[in-house]
Amino acid sequence: MTAPAPTRTRGGALEIQGLTVGYGGAPVLHGVGFALAPGEIVALLGANGAGKTTLLRTLAGLVAAASGTIALDGRDLTALRPEDRARRGLALVPDGQSVVAELTVDENLRLGALWRHRGAARERAITGVYEMFESLARRRTSVGHQLSGGERQMLALGRALVADPVLLALDEPSLGLAPLVVAQLMSTLRVAAADRGLTVLLAEQNVTSALSIADRGVVLDLGHVVADAPAAALAADETLRHAYLGF
Amino acid sequence: MDRLLFLFATGLARGAIFALFALSLVLIWRAARIVNFAQGAMALVAAYVAFAVAGFTGSYWAGLAAGILAGAAIGFGVERGLMRFAPHSSPLAGVIVAIGLVMMLQSLLGILFGAQYRPMRAPFDDSPIMVGGVPLLSPYDVFVLVVALTVMAGLGVLFTRTSLGLQLRASAFAPEVSRVLGVRVSRMVTIGWMLSAAVAALAAVLLVPTELGLNPHATDMLFVYAFAVAVVGGLDSPVGALLGGLVVGVAMTLVTGYLGATVAPIGVLVLLVAVLLLRPGGLFSLREARSA
Amino acid sequence: MTGQNTPRRGIPHTLALGAVLTVVAIGGTFLLDPYRNFQLATIAAYFCATAGLTILIGRSGQLSLGHAALMAAGGYGYALTANAMTDAGATGIPRFVVSLLAAMTVAGVLGWLLGLTAARLRGPYLAGVTLALVIAVPAVAAVFSGVLRGDQGVQIAYDGVPPLLERLIAVEQWQAWVAILVAGVVVTGLAVFARGRTGLRVRAVRDDETAARLNGVRPGRVKVGAFTVSSVAAGAGGAVLCFATQSISPGAYTLAFSLLLVVAVVLGGLGSIGGAAIGSALIVLLPWVLGVAADALPLPAEVEQRLSGNLAILVFGLLLIVVTLVRPGGLASLGRQLRPRPRGAGARHPESSPEPRPEPARELETAPPTPHRKR
Numbered sequence: 001m002t003a004p005a006p007t008r009t010r011g012g013a014l015e016i017q018g019l020t021v022g023y024g025g026a027p028v029l030h031g032v033g034f035a036l037a038p039g040e041i042v043a044l045l046g047a048n049g050a051g052k053t054t055l056l057r058t059l060a061g062l063v064a065a066a067s068g069t070i071a072l073d074g075r076d077l078t079a080l081r082p083e084d085r086a087r088r089g090l091a092l093v094p095d096g097q098s099v100v101a102e103l104t105v106d107e108n109l110r111l112g113a114l115w116r117h118r119g120a121a122r123e124r125a126i127t128g129v130y131e132m133f134e135s136l137a138r139r140r141t142s143v144g145h146q147l148s149g150g151e152r153q154m155l156a157l158g159r160a161l162v163a164d165p166v167l168l169a170l171d172e173p174s175l176g177l178a179p180l181v182v183a184q185l186m187s188t189l190r191v192a193a194a195d196r197g198l199t200v201l202l203a204e205q206n207v208t209s210a211l212s213i214a215d216r217g218v219v220l221d222l223g224h225v226v227a228d229a230p231a232a233a234l235a236a237d238e239t240l241r242h243a244y245l246g247f
Numbered sequence: 248m249d250r251l252l253f254l255f256a257t258g259l260a261r262g263a264i265f266a267l268f269a270l271s272l273v274l275i276w277r278a279a280r281i282v283n284f285a286q287g288a289m290a291l292v293a294a295y296v297a298f299a300v301a302g303f304t305g306s307y308w309a310g311l312a313a314g315i316l317a318g319a320a321i322g323f324g325v326e327r328g329l330m331r332f333a334p335h336s337s338p339l340a341g342v343i344v345a346i347g348l349v350m351m352l353q354s355l356l357g358i359l360f361g362a363q364y365r366p367m368r369a370p371f372d373d374s375p376i377m378v379g380g381v382p383l384l385s386p387y388d389v390f391v392l393v394v395a396l397t398v399m400a401g402l403g404v405l406f407t408r409t410s411l412g413l414q415l416r417a418s419a420f421a422p423e424v425s426r427v428l429g430v431r432v433s434r435m436v437t438i439g440w441m442l443s444a445a446v447a448a449l450a451a452v453l454l455v456p457t458e459l460g461l462n463p464h465a466t467d468m469l470f471v472y473a474f475a476v477a478v479v480g481g482l483d484s485p486v487g488a489l490l491g492g493l494v495v496g497v498a499m500t501l502v503t504g505y506l507g508a509t510v511a512p513i514g515v516l517v518l519l520v521a522v523l524l525l526r527p528g529g530l531f532s533l534r535e536a537r538s539a
Numbered sequence: 540m541t542g543q544n545t546p547r548r549g550i551p552h553t554l555a556l557g558a559v560l561t562v563v564a565i566g567g568t569f570l571l572d573p574y575r576n577f578q579l580a581t582i583a584a585y586f587c588a589t590a591g592l593t594i595l596i597g598r599s600g601q602l603s604l605g606h607a608a609l610m611a612a613g614g615y616g617y618a619l620t621a622n623a624m625t626d627a628g629a630t631g632i633p634r635f636v637v638s639l640l641a642a643m644t645v646a647g648v649l650g651w652l653l654g655l656t657a658a659r660l661r662g663p664y665l666a667g668v669t670l671a672l673v674i675a676v677p678a679v680a681a682v683f684s685g686v687l688r689g690d691q692g693v694q695i696a697y698d699g700v701p702p703l704l705e706r707l708i709a710v711e712q713w714q715a716w717v718a719i720l721v722a723g724v725v726v727t728g729l730a731v732f733a734r735g736r737t738g739l740r741v742r743a744v745r746d747d748e749t750a751a752r753l754n755g756v757r758p759g760r761v762k763v764g765a766f767t768v769s770s771v772a773a774g775a776g777g778a779v780l781c782f783a784t785q786s787i788s789p790g791a792y793t794l795a796f797s798l799l800l801v802v803a804v805v806l807g808g809l810g811s812i813g814g815a816a817i818g819s820a821l822i823v824l825l826p827w828v829l830g831v832a833a834d835a836l837p838l839p840a841e842v843e844q845r846l847s848g849n850l851a852i853l854v855f856g857l858l859l860i861v862v863t864l865v866r867p868g869g870l871a872s873l874g875r876q877l878r879p880r881p882r883g884a885g886a887r888h889p890e891s892s893p894e895p896r897p898e899p900a901r902e903l904e905t906a907p908p909t910p911h912r913k914r
Contacts, residue, residue, distance in 0.1 A: 060427050086429035100421045103413075111417050114410055115429035163429065282663035284670075332864050338662045339602050343805060343863050346604070346798055350856030354849040361845050467794065471674055474667045510682060512675035519671050520656050523664065 011038030011073055012089070012166035012199030019068035021051075021058050028054045029223045031068070036167070036199050041190070043210035043231065044203040045245060046220035052203040053095055055220070056171045059201075060092040061085045072167060087115055091165035095172045099152045099159075101144035105136055108144060112159035129158040132192060150181035157185070161192060168193070169201045174209055182206065186213050207245050211235050219244050249381050254504040255497055257375075260388035262496015263395035264454050268469055269476035269488040270399060271447035276482045277419040278439025279330065281338060284345035286447050287470035288352040289325060291463070293318035293448030295356060298367055298461050307370040311452055318448025319441040326440035331433075356463045364460030373456065391453050398449065399489055402442075406485075415439055468512070472499065475519050549734045557727030564719045573711040578827070580711070580783045582819045583718035587776030589803045589815040590726045591769030594733050596801075597810025598742050599765035602662050603653075605669030606773050607797035608676050609646045613774025614787040616645030618693040619686065621781075625696045635698065635782065639721065642778035643771045650770020654763035673797045677789040692788025695781065714783045725775045730812055732768055795852065802855045806862055808871025817870050826851035 014036040021029040029051045036042050044052050057063045059070060061082035070077045077085050086092075100108055109129055113122050130137035133154045139147065147155065153173050160168055170189075174182040190213040193200050204210035211217060217234040219227035221244045227234065234240065268290070275283045283289075296317035301310025329348065333341045371390050375382035384392070406412035417425040418435035426432050454469060455461050472495060480491025495518065502514040564583075568576050592606050603609075620641035624634045653672070657665040680687040687693065699705075700713040708716075781787045803822045807814025829851050833843060862869055 062423060062427070082423075082426040083429050083431050086427055092427045094424065094427065098421075098424050100417055100424060102420045103417065107413055107417075110410075111413055111425070111430065112428045114414065159428065282667065284663075284666070329860070339596070339600065340863055340867070342602055342663055342666055343801070344860050346801060347856045347859030347863065350798060350802075350852050350859065352856075354853040354856065357849040358845050358853070361841070467674065471667075471671050475671070478664065478667070509678050512671070512678040513682060516668075516671045516675045519668055523656055523668065 012036070012197075013038050013073050014167055014199065014201065015069075015071045015074075016055075016059075017069050017071075019055070019058065019070065020066045021054055021063060021068075022066055027066070027223060029058070029065075032220070032223065032225055033068075034218045034225060034228050036201060038166075038199055039193075039197055040216060041193055041200040041202065041214045043207075043214035043217040044201055044220065045205075045207055045210065045217055045234075047244065047246060048205065049222070050220040050244075051223040052220060053171055054223075056092060056094075056169050056201070056203055059169055060090065060094075086163070086165075089164075089166035091160035091163060091168050093153075093156045093160050093168070093170040093173060095175065097152060098156050099144045099147065104141050104143050105147070105155055106140045108155055108159050109136075109162050113162045116163040125162045125164065129162050132161070132188065133158050149176050150178070150185070153177060153181075153185055154188070157189065157192075161196070164196070165198065167199045167201070169203070171203050172205060173202075174204060174206045182209050186210075189213065207241070208235075250504065251501075253375065253382050254500050256383045257388060257504075258497030258500030259493055260384060260391050260496070261457075261500050262493040263392050264450050264492075265469070265472045265476050265496050266489045266492020267395050267398065267450035267453070268447055268473035269480065269492050270402070270485055271443040271450065272473055272477050273480075273482060273485055273488045274402075274439055274443035274446065276477075278415070278436050278443065279326075280335075280419075281330075281341045281345075282474070282477075282482065283443070284342055284470070285325065285348040285352070286443075286473070287451075287466035288349040289321045289444050290318060290447035290451035290469075291356065291466045292321055292352055293444070294451040294455055294461060294465070295360065297448075297452045298365060298455075301367070307368070311449075314448050314452040315445050318445040321448075322441040322444025323437060325444070326437050330440070331436075353463045360463070362462060364462045366460040367455045369456035387456065394449070394453065398446065399485070402446070403485065411438075468515075471512070471515055475515050475522075478519055479522050550731050553730045553734055554727060557723055557730065561719060561723030561727075564723070565716055568708075568712045568715045568719070571712075571715075573709055576709075576711040576715040577783070578823055580715040580718035581780070582823050583715070583722040584776045584779040584783065585800070585803065585819040585823065586722045586816055587725045587779065588773040589800055589807070589819045590729050590812050591772030592800055593804040593807065593810055593812065593815040593818075594729060595765055595769040596804060597808075598733060599762055600662065601657065601762060601766060602666045602801075603669045603766075603769075604666050604794075604801065605671075605673035605797055606769075606800050607792040607794070608669070608673040609650055609770045609773040610777035610780070611676050611787070611789070611792035612649045612770075613642035613646040613777030614781040614792070615687060615693065615777075616774065617642035617778035617781045618695050618787045621695045622693070630696075631698075631701060635717070639775065639778045642781075643774045646774020646777065647767055647771040650773070651763065651767045653770070654766030657762070657766065669797075670794070673792070673794050676792050680789040690789060692786055692790070694786045697785055698782060718779045718783060721775055721779050725772050726812060729768065729772055733812070799852075799855065802859050805859055806869055808869030809867070811869065811871035814869050814871035822855070825854065829854065 016035070017033045019029055019032040020027055032051070032055060034042075044055065046052050054063060058065050059077075061077070061080060061084075065078065072085075072088055072090060075088070077088065077090070080088070100111070103111065106126075109126050110122075113125050116122075117125050130140070135151055136154055136158060139151065144152070144155075157170070157173065160170075173185060173189075177185065186209050189200070189202075192198065202210050202214060211231045211234060214231045217227070217229060217231050218225060219234070219240065226244060227237075227240055229237075268286070271290075272283060272286060275281065275286065293314045297310040297314025299310075300313035301307050304310070325348065329344065330341065333344045335341075369387045371386040373385045373387040375385045375388075377383070404412075406416060414425070414430050415435050415438065417428075418430060418432045419439070422432045425435075450473075451466055451469065455465060458465060473492075476488060476491040476495045478491075479495060480487025480489075495515075498518065499511060499514055503511050506514075564579075568579065571579060588606055588610050592603060595601050595603055617638045620638040621634055624637060629637075653669070657668060677690065680692070681689045700708060700710050704713065777787075777792075780791070784791075799822045803818030804815055805818075806821055807816070807818030826848075830847060833846050833850065838846070866872060868875070
C-alpha cells in the first residue's frame with residue numbers, strides 16, 4: 001500500500017485560542033483553547049452536548065465564533081469562508097451522513113479532488129484512495145445512498161484525503177457503526193495519517209477507540225476544556241473518565 | 248385524423264418550448280431550492296433585448312444570441328443583487344420578492360415600450376410542411392424542436408460529464424458538505440441562476456414568433472404552462488421537464504385545437520389540479536418534495 | 540403563542556372594537572365628498588379580501604396569488620342572485636342580504652375546493668395553482684358566456700338610497716355605508732376567528748406542523764378551514780364591489796389586481812388585520828395620487844399613457860421587495876414599535892399577558908437560529 005510521499009512545507013500545526021461560540025445568545029463554547037503539533041493525532045472527547053461538533057464546525061468555518069482565534073500553521077483562519085479553509089489544507093469529515101447521497105462513489109471522490117489536482121494528478125489521487133479502501137473501489141459506480149454505513153464513512157474519509165490535506169478533522173466517524181467496522185476505520189485512519197504525515201483532530205464519543213490511536217486527548221465538558229493530556233494518562237485516569245466520559 | 252396528427256406534431260413543438268422553460272425552473276430549483284416566479288418576467292426582458300437587437304441589426308440570429316446573453320446577465324443580476332438577500336428559511340419570502348420583481352419588470356417594460364404587441368418574425372417559414380398530404384410541422388417548428396433537444400442534451404452532458412456540472416449538482420444537493428470540500432458554492436449558485444435565466448430567455452425568444460407579438464404580458468401563460476410542466480414532471484427532474492413538457496404541450500394543443508384558444512387557461516388549471524390531487528409527486532419526480 | 544391563556548376574554552373586546560370602528564367609519568362618510576366616499580367603499584370592499592388574505596398568508600402560511608378570482612366568484616354570485624331576485628320581484632335590503640350570502644357561499648365553496656387541493660402542498664405549489672386560477676377567470680367567463688356574459692360582464696339593477704334616507708345622504712355615501720357595514724361584520728368575524736381557539740390552531744400549524752399534529756391538531760383540516768374562511772371574506776368583498784359599481788366583469792379581476800391584494804397585505808404586515816386596512820387604503824389611494832401627479836407634469840400624451848397604471852405597479856413592486864427584505868413586519872410592526880404598552884385596559888386583568896399580537900415578522904424571518912454564517 002503506497003501513498004504519495006508528502007512533499008509539503010506546511011505542517012498542519014493548529015492553534016485555537018479563547019474560542020467562544022454561541023447560538024443566538026446561549027454560548028456553547030467558552031474560551032476553548034488547545035494546540036496540535038504537526039503530525040499529532042489528538043482525540044477530542046466529551047459527552048453529548050459538550051461542544052465537540054460545534055468546535056469542529058467552527059474550525060471548518062460553518063459557524064462563526066463570537067471571539068477567539070484559529071490559526072493553521074501560523075496563519076489566521078478566522079476571516080476565511082469554509083471553502084477557502086479547505087483550500088488551505090483543512091479537511092473536515094462532518095458528522096452524520098456527509099456523503100452526497102445523489103452522487104456516485106467516484107463522483108464523491110472526484111468532488112473532493114477538484115480544487116486540488118488536475119488531470120493525471122487528480123486520477124492518481126483518486127486511485128490512491130481506492131487502493132486504501134478496496135471496498136470502495138468495488139463500488140465506484142454505486143450511488144451514495146446505496147452504501148452501507150461503514151462504506152459511507154470510508155468514502156467520507158477517502159474524500160477528505162484525496163485533496164491531500166494537512167489537517168484532518170473528523171466528527172464522530174464511529175457513530176452508528178459496528179465495532180468491527182470501527183476498528184477497521186481507526187486502523188485505516190492511523191495508517192493513512194502516518195503515511196501522509198497528517199495532523200488529526202478526532203472528535204469521538206467512543207473513547208476507547210479514539211484513545212487507541214491518539215497521541216493526546218482533549219476533554220470538553222459543557223463547552224470548557226477540562227483536560228489536555230497524553231492519551232495514556234487519560235486512559236488511566238479513572239476519576240476523569242467517570243466525571244466526564246461516562247465510564 | 249389529419250387534424251389530430253397536425254395538432255399532435257404542433258403540440259410537440261410547443262411542448263419543446265414549455266420543456267425548455269420548465270427545465271430552467273428545474274435548474275433554479277436545484278440551485279437555490281426556490282420556484283422562481285419571476286422567471287417569466289426575466290425571460291421577457293431578455294426577449295425584448297433580442298427583439299431590439301434583431302430590429303437594429305436586421306439579423307434574427309444576432310437577436311437570439313443577444314437574448315441568451317441578456318438572459319444570463321439578468322440571472323446574474325437578480326441573484327447577486329436581490330435573491331441572495333431573501334431569507335432562505337422561508338420560501339414564501341422568496342416568492343413574494345419574486346412577485347415584486349415581476350411587477351417592477353413588467354411595469355418598466357410597459358413604461359419603456361408601451362403595451363402594444365410587437366410581432367417578431369420567425370427565421371424560418373411557419374407554414375406547415377406537407378408529409379404525405381398531411382400538414383405536420385412547419386420548418387420553424389422543426390427548428391424549435393432541434394434547438395430545444397440540442398440544448399437539453401448539452402445541459403445533460405454539462406451536468407453529468409464535466410467538473411463544473413459536478414460542482415453544480417453537489418452545490419445543489421449538499422451545499423454545506425461541498426463548501427467543506429473546497430467548492431465555491433455561492434459561485435455555483437450564481438452560475439445556476441445564469442444558466443437557468445439563459446435557458447428561459449431562449450425559450451421565450453423561441454416562443455414569441457408563434458404568438459401575436461411581444462408585449463409586457465407575453466410570458467404570463469408561458470410561466471403557468473411551465474409551472475404545470477414542473478408539477479407534472481417534478482421540479483427536481485430534468486427528464487421530467489422534458490417528458491412533462493411534451494405531455495403538456497400536446498395536451499394543451501389538442502385542447503385549444505378542438506375547443507378553442509380561450510379554453511386554454513382552464514385546461515391548464517384542470518390539469519394542474521388533477522395532477523396535484525391524483526399524483527402529487529409528479530409523474531416522474533425523484534423525491535416527494537411537495538408536501539408541507 | 541403566549542397570551543392565549545384567556546382566548547374567550549378577547550372576543551367581546553374584539554366585537555366591541557369592531558363595532559366602534561364601524562360606527563366611526565360611517566360617521567366619517569359625512570366628512571367626505573362623493574368621490575371620496577366611492578373610494579372609501581372600494582377600500583372597504585378590498586378590506587374584506589385583504590383581511591382574509593392576511594390571515595391566510597400571515598397566520599396559516601399559505602400564499603394565495605389568486606384571491607381576485609375568489610372576489611370574482613363572490614361578485615358573480617352576487618350579481619346572478621340579485622338578477623334572479625329582481626326577476627322574482629324582490630328589491631332593496633332582502634335582495635342585498637340574500638345576494639350577499641349567496642356570494643359568500645359561492646366564494647366559500649370555491650375556496651374550500653381550492654383549499655382541499657392545496658392543503659397538502661407546500662407554499663410555492665399553492666401559489667402556482669392560485670396563479671393559474673386567476674389567469675383562468677376571463678376564460679371561465681367566456682366559456683360560460685351564456686350565464687356569465689364573457690368579457691362584457693353582468694349588470695345588476697341599481698340599488699338606490701332607501702326612501703327613509705333619501706333626503707339625507709347621496710348614493711355614494713349610502714354605498715359607502717353598506718360597504719363599511721359589511722366590512723365591519725366580515726372583518727370582525729375574521730378577527731374573532733383568528734383570536735379564538737381555531738385561530739390558535741391555525742398559528743400552530745403554520746409554525747410547526749409536526750408539533751401541531753402531535754398535539755392533536757389536524758393540519759390539513761386547519762389549512763382548509765383557513766382557506767375557506769378567507770375565501771368567504773373575499774367573496775363578500777367582491778359582492779360589495781359589484782353592489783357599488785352595479786356590474787361585474789372579468790376585466791376587474793385580473794392577475795395584476797390579485798397581486799395588488801398581496802401587496803396590500805405585505806405592506807400592511809402579514810397577519811395583521813389593522814395592517815390589511817392600511818394596505819387596502821394604500822392600493823386605492825397611491826395609484827390615484829400618482830395619477831394626479833403625473834397629470835400635473837407636462838408630459839407628452841404617449842408617455843402619460845404608458846405611465847398610467849404602470850407607474851403605480853412599479854412603485855408597489857419596489858415597495859414589496861423593500862418591505863419583505865428590510866421590514867417583513869410591514870407597517871403593522873412600525874405601529875407596534877410606537878405603542879408603549881399593550882392596549883386593553885378596563886376589563887382586562889392587569890397581569891394577563893397583552894393581546895396576542897400577530898407575529899408576521901416570524902413568517903419571513905430566518906428559522907430557529909442556526910449557526911450558519913451567511914456567505
